[in-house]
Amino acid sequence: MSLPVIRFKGVKKIYPMEGEIVHALKGVDIDINPGEFVAIMGPSGSGKSTMMHIAGLLDSLSEGRYELEGENVSAISRDKRADIRNRKIGFIFQGYNLLARCNALENVELPMLYRRPGEPHRKEKAMEALKMVGMEDRASHQPKQLSGGEQQRVAIARALVNDPALILADEPTGNLDTKTGLDIIKLLGSLHEKGITIIIVTHDPDVGRATRRRIYLRDGLLESDETE
Numbered sequence: 260m261s262l263p264v265i266r267f268k269g270v271k272k273i274y275p276m277e278g279e280i281v282h283a284l285k286g287v288d289i290d291i292n293p294g295e296f297v298a299i300m301g302p303s304g305s306g307k308s309t310m311m312h313i314a315g316l317l318d319s320l321s322e323g324r325y326e327l328e329g330e331n332v333s334a335i336s337r338d339k340r341a342d343i344r345n346r347k348i349g350f351i352f353q354g355y356n357l358l359a360r361c362n363a364l365e366n367v368e369l370p371m372l373y374r375r376p377g378e379p380h381r382k383e384k385a386m387e388a389l390k391m392v393g394m395e396d397r398a399s400h401q402p403k404q405l406s407g408g409e410q411q412r413v414a415i416a417r418a419l420v421n422d423p424a425l426i427l428a429d430e431p432t433g434n435l436d437t438k439t440g441l442d443i444i445k446l447l448g449s450l451h452e453k454g455i456t457i458i459i460v461t462h463d464p465d466v467g468r469a470t471r472r473r474i475y476l477r478d479g480l481l482e483s484d485e486t487e
């Protein structure tokens with residue numbers, strides 16, 4: 260049996276604010292196995308983004324234990340976090356987060372610049388990733404010359420390009436109309452069928468219906484965890 264990609268044991272996150280402490284996660288246990296396609300759902304403020312920031316090594320946890328592919332990453336330095344993040348995790352955001360002055364191909368190349376500065380086949384690899392999302396004939400377009408759905412496809416190619424163990428998407432359809440949003444979810448579903456582990460944070464039930472497993476958070480706690 261292979262190790263879970265993500266294992267959370269009693270994960271807590273507090274944000275110290277002036278005057279009060281926000282308990283964003285209050286003790287969450289989750290295992291996510293290789294190849295799973297999971298939706299993290301729940302009302303606004305329930306801790307979805309916090310969970311995703313911790314899982315994505317963008318933020319540290321306050322208490323508990325997090326193992327990423329069997330490696331204890333609960334209390335590692337910021338630099339180590341960044342290094343593991345670049346190697347193992349691809350991100351997709353609601354607002355695409357593409358660099359405006361780079362074309363589609365250059366945007367997809369970016370994660371390789373950090374990770375493999377000497378990689379000779381960077382352009383070919385980036386082009387391959389653009390092909391996987393059906394955007395190869397838009398390689399030289401700048402983000403402003405692309406529709407929202409096309410920009411999100413480029414962002415998905417960028418998330419794929421380093422062959423990550425895990426893709427994390429926070430409200431990836433939040434800025435898109437219903438039809439385009441469903442196309443993006445279908446695309447993520449087809450990547451999942453190739454064996455990629457994908458976690459989507461969403462409050463949209465239509466998105467949740469597309470995945471096999473749904474985890475509901477409420478008020479910083481796991482409310483339910485259903486697999487079809």
Ligand SMILES: Nc1ncnc2c1ncn2[C@@H]1O[C@H](COP(=O)(O)OP(=O)(O)O)[C@@H](O)[C@H]1O
Nearest residue numbers: 274276281283302303304305306307308309310
């Ligand atoms: N950086 C932060 N500083 C302080 N409080 C935060 C921060 N990020 C999130 N929170 C709080 O933590 C709780 C969970 O937020 P979040 O994870 O963003 O929820 P969701 O993504 O489900 O809407 C909320 O009460 C929110 O206000």
Ligand SMILES: [Mg+2]
Nearest residue numbers: 304307308309
């Ligand atoms: Mg959120």
